[in-house]
Amino acid sequence: ETGVTQTPRHLVMGMTNKKSLKCEQHLGHNAMYWYKQSAKKPLELMFVYSLEERVENNSVPSRFSPECPNSSHLFLHLHTLQPEDSALYLCASSHDPGQGDSPLHFGNGTRLTVT
């Protein structure tokens, strides 16, 4: 299997639930990202990990908790979400930007609905 794989593809959860999104990349990349895509808004960077170290955290509420156990896997743990958190959550990976040309490769996303 190649590319960036995300599971689940769709998730419906109540505001009191706890769930996790999973991402796996098979591209040999060093950096992994979580983005949020809401209707009529630009893609918003949430977290970046490089070599399993978190290097960016863009003022994301604590109800979103990332985890990167190794350079191929990334999780987003969800807890006590709000309806406005409903969106498409995209995982991406890239080579370390310090190495030059490092475009993002995206997974297919998880469509999250918070009820």
Added chain:
Amino acid sequence: QKEVEQNSGPLSVPEGAIASLNCTYSDRVSQSFFWYRQYSGKSPELIMSIYSNGDKEDGRFTAQLNKASQYVSLLIRDSQPSDSATYLCAVTHAGAGSYQLTFGKGTKLSVIP
């Protein structure tokens, strides 16, 4: 705040015509520029990257960069209905190793058969 601006469209062009998509950015020292295509319900996919002033061609796609004007564009020649999608412009901020890639809201392109 670093911004990337795109006309949201929809931009409608007839099949076989040239589609011209434009993007401006606010960070004067931005270094890398990307165009992503996103079909409805799908994730973005990279179609072009450009790093220096001028034109870069790849098949029917041409990216154009003018750093002095802080402007990057994407031309699609011989547009096909399969090109109908939202096109996202993305720009990296200055600084080696910067992970910040700022996206525009995207331009929706519709190619009419």
